[in-house]
Amino acid sequence: MPDTAPSTSVATHCPYCALQCGTRLGHDSRGTVVEPTDFPVNDGRLCQKGWTAPALLDVPDRLRHPLVRDADGRLVPADWDTALDTVAARLLRIRDEHGPDALAVFGGGGLTNEKAYLLGKFARLALRTSQIDYNGRFCMSSAAAAGTAAFGLDRGLPFPVGDLGAADAILLAGANPAETMPPLMRHLEGADLIVVDPRRTRTAERAALHLQPVPGTDLALALGLLHIAVSDGWCDKEYVQERTTGFDTAWRRAVTWWPERVERVTGVPVAEQRAAVRMLGEARRAYVLTGRGAEQHSKGADTVAAFINLALALGLPGVAGSGYGCLTGQGNGQGGREHGQKADQLPGYRMLTDPAARAHVADVWGTDPDTLPGPGRSAYELLDALGTEGGPRALLVFGSNPAVSAPHAAHVCDRLASLDLLVVADFVPSETARTADVVLPVAQWAEEDGTMTSLEGRVLRRRRLHHPPDGVRTDLDILHGLAVRLGEPADRYPTDPRLVFEELRRASRGGRADYSGISYERLDAGEALHWPCPENPDGQPHPGTPRLFLDGFAHPDGRARFAEVDHRDPAETTDAGHPLYATTGRVLAHYQSGAQTRRVAELNEAAPGPFVEIHPDTAERAGLREGDPARVTSARGTTVARVRLVGSMRTDTVFLPFHYPGPGRANLITSTALDPRSRMPEFKVCAVRIEPGTDAS
Ligand SMILES: Nc1nc2c(c(=O)[nH]1)N[C@H]1C(S)=C(S)[C@@H](COP(=O)(O)OP(=O)(O)OC[C@H]3O[C@@H](n4cnc5c(=O)[nH]c(N)nc54)[C@H](O)[C@@H]3O)O[C@H]1N2
Ligand SMILES: Nc1nc2c(c(=O)[nH]1)N[C@H]1C(S)=C(S)[C@@H](COP(=O)(O)OP(=O)(O)OC[C@H]3O[C@@H](n4cnc5c(=O)[nH]c(N)nc54)[C@H](O)[C@@H]3O)O[C@H]1N2
Ligand code: SF4
Ligand SMILES: [Mo]
Numbered sequence: 001m002p003d004t005a006p007s008t009s010v011a012t013h014c015p016y017c018a019l020q021c022g023t024r025l026g027h028d029s030r031g032t033v034v035e036p037t038d039f040p041v042n043d044g045r046l047c048q049k050g051w052t053a054p055a056l057l058d059v060p061d062r063l064r065h066p067l068v069r070d071a072d073g074r075l076v077p078a079d080w081d082t083a084l085d086t087v088a089a090r091l092l093r094i095r096d097e098h099g100p101d102a103l104a105v106f107g108g109g110g111l112t113n114e115k116a117y118l119l120g121k122f123a124r125l126a127l128r129t130s131q132i133d134y135n136g137r138f139c140m141s142s143a144a145a146a147g148t149a150a151f152g153l154d155r156g157l158p159f160p161v162g163d164l165g166a167a168d169a170i171l172l173a174g175a176n177p178a179e180t181m182p183p184l185m186r187h188l189e190g191a192d193l194i195v196v197d198p199r200r201t202r203t204a205e206r207a208a209l210h211l212q213p214v215p216g217t218d219l220a221l222a223l224g225l226l227h228i229a230v231s232d233g234w235c236d237k238e239y240v241q242e243r244t245t246g247f248d249t250a251w252r253r254a255v256t257w258w259p260e261r262v263e264r265v266t267g268v269p270v271a272e273q274r275a276a277v278r279m280l281g282e283a284r285r286a287y288v289l290t291g292r293g294a295e296q297h298s299k300g301a302d303t304v305a306a307f308i309n310l311a312l313a314l315g316l317p318g319v320a321g322s323g324y325g326c327l328t329g330q331g332n333g334q335g336g337r338e339h340g341q342k343a344d345q346l347p348g349y350r351m352l353t354d355p356a357a358r359a360h361v362a363d364v365w366g367t368d369p370d371t372l373p374g375p376g377r378s379a380y381e382l383l384d385a386l387g388t389e390g391g392p393r394a395l396l397v398f399g400s401n402p403a404v405s406a407p408h409a410a411h412v413c414d415r416l417a418s419l420d421l422l423v424v425a426d427f428v429p430s431e432t433a434r435t436a437d438v439v440l441p442v443a444q445w446a447e448e449d450g451t452m453t454s455l456e457g458r459v460l461r462r463r464r465l466h467h468p469p470d471g472v473r474t475d476l477d478i479l480h481g482l483a484v485r486l487g488e489p490a491d492r493y494p495t496d497p498r499l500v501f502e503e504l505r506r507a508s509r510g511g512r513a514d515y516s517g518i519s520y521e522r523l524d525a526g527e528a529l530h531w532p533c534p535e536n537p538d539g540q541p542h543p544g545t546p547r548l549f550l551d552g553f554a555h556p557d558g559r560a561r562f563a564e565v566d567h568r569d570p571a572e573t574t575d576a577g578h579p580l581y582a583t584t585g586r587v588l589a590h591y592q593s594g595a596q597t598r599r600v601a602e603l604n605e606a607a608p609g610p611f612v613e614i615h616p617d618t619a620e621r622a623g624l625r626e627g628d629p630a631r632v633t634s635a636r637g638t639t640v641a642r643v644r645l646v647g648s649m650r651t652d653t654v655f656l657p658f659h660y661p662g663p664g665r666a667n668l669i670t671s672t673a674l675d676p677r678s679r680m681p682e683f684k685v686c687a688v689r690i691e692p693g694t695d696a697s
Helices: 048-058 080-098 113-127 141-151 161-166 182-188 218-231 237-243 247-254 259-266 270-282 300-313 355-365 379-385 409-417 475-485 497-508 520-524 601-606 616-621
Strands: 009-013 022-028 031-036 067-069 075-077 103-107 132-134 169-173 192-196 209-211 286-290 323-326 394-398 421-426 438-441 450-453 458-462 580-585 611-614 629-633 638-645 653-657 686-692
Touching: 009 458, 022 048, 031 048, 048 601, 067 080, 080 103, 080 394, 080 421, 080 438, 080 475, 103 113, 103 379, 113 132, 113 450, 113 475, 113 497, 132 379, 141 300, 141 323, 161 182, 169 270, 192 270, 209 270, 218 247, 218 259, 218 270, 218 300, 237 300, 247 300, 259 270, 286 300, 300 323, 355 497, 379 409, 450 497, 458 520, 611 616, 611 629, 616 638
Parallel strands: 103 132, 103 394, 169 192, 169 286, 192 209, 286 323, 394 421, 421 438, 580 653, 611 638
Antiparallel strands: 009 022, 022 031, 067 075, 067 438, 450 458, 580 686, 611 653, 629 638, 629 686
């Protein structure tokens, strides 16, 4: 069917996380309603966010027309031509005066594949800038760097979610799916769960074993688990011999991490370390999975590498029924990292520095490879450079709310304020949008077609239930409108998602994430297509690749690589002025910066405001009781939150969710230390003190 007429009900997927639960959306007397479908990952279930998602479509302050800041500094309604003309004219002027790298783009892992692809093309062709990165840098980059190094290819889960159901043991390092992907828990029920988390989360409560390390010490723990695996005889020597290289270099480091030393650094008792390895070693089928708790560190990539080393020593990756995986987070966190909105990437998970990749993509784009810019700054470095000498002077934001979600948020807001031009495309007036010079109101999930790639690498159709409200345009329309005004040929920026996908197929052909054999027709026929899914030269449809690495890893020799990694402290350790560790994360009811979920009444009632989890003894020493307002202060700033006493917390650690705006932003305190390999910020550990606050503070 060509551009579909809106239907009375459509099969689609939840707008939020990377599990991409299957849903059916329809209308009844209450308005838009959602039902879960029997899609394999959720099998008739949804979490609270999924059930309430239709409310997003008409939140009271939904943006319904463009806004342009007037001479008095107020955002006032404007028509689309005025808004787009204003943006284009100012972009051209800034580029003329300061060169193309004065223009920057910040994308998001919630954008469809089509949007992510067109955004990267727009930045590099229409703006001619190298300065594009996206919020996935804050999310999956450490696991991606480690996975690529180890296996030659980065796909969050190289196996379908359903495979987890047959496992005997699963180690979850720094993931809390009971709150972040509730329907996933059903797939973990059959296994003995080993949870590594400084907090006793809802996931940890369901575990056979909970290891509760000091934040920022997972690398030591993983080295120690490898040490035990080898010295207690759980190492799969035949697998290591036949399917890997580099064991000796990894062992050279792990050998010094004997269990007592690991206990001293991590706080995890020797007996628990041994028990964890025994559970994994005795299992016939086992998985090691990482989440943001292990990854969002200045050594996140090395930490993931250490967990992969453990998995390799146990002989798990690339074996049916076992493996290593990263639980990717955002709705299109997987696809968003494959199609060119990352600073160093071109579509198909190609690298921007690879001459063959440049030539291929330039050919699809109808341009000379020499005109393509090189790699630009990573997300935090980009935000940090805004408005500085030699840094970008204009920023276009599509699908992120960095005023709340970026580390050291007060500093990021200063940088945003120093820009000559800030343009935000969103469907709600997010905290970032409110500071913009131009706000462009966009359509959302149920109002447009597209594809998303879930955490298991499966490409899914997002389907339109109804047209966007009057006055609202799609992201593809906006990119088209701007590109044309910047002098680009109109047909280079199609507004029909299907046409963009057809081009994306060609651009990805032969790349690591090859989508060339996938089409809307095949997806609409219900096929389950996991990439790589190349177009076969003989015309036979490729079945996709649900399980990777069974016949070999993606390195030229087919072997996985052990990594030589060693533990190091977090960028910031505690001292007399900042005696506690603060870590950050998520609660069930809210999503990310909260821009969407804080506008859904039922979700906001479930988790109404910022809080800090703290052990009762630690609270008492600080003079704090349950419900008191508290000030949590790091070297960068102070955030305010209500005290929540939690007896199972470590006494040296407090926890804050990062979903709240204003003075309750957890990111007012977080560290700007970056992982040297992935450029991931250290969201999960900084040194703080806590003291009584006032309701006004
Ligand atoms: N409800 C909800 N669900 C979501 C999201 C959301 O915002 N809200 N976001 C989605 C996205 S984008 C993502 S990335 C995923 C994230 O999913 P998760 O990775 O499960 O989420 P987090 O809560 O960030 O971190 C997981 C756990 O890491 C622990 N942790 C903190 N520091 C450390 C440490 O040093 N070591 C270890 N081992 N653990 C530590 C925290 O206590 C927390 O329980 O969730 C997705 N799903
Ligand atoms: N302290 C701390 N900070 C963190 C984390 C942490 O664990 N701790 N986690 C990090 C992680 S993993 C992530 S993924 C980031 C996420 O943080 P953000 O990047 O801020 O993510 P969202 O809050 O989802 O913001 C998405 C914005 O885009 C809008 N939007 C949604 N879909 C579309 C679309 O299709 N088009 C357009 N134009 N707009 C759209 C939404 O309304 C919302 O305003 O936060 C990071 N920040
Ligand atoms: S688990 Fe994720 S995809 Fe599923 S309903 Fe909840 S937010 Fe939506
Ligand atoms: Mo994320």
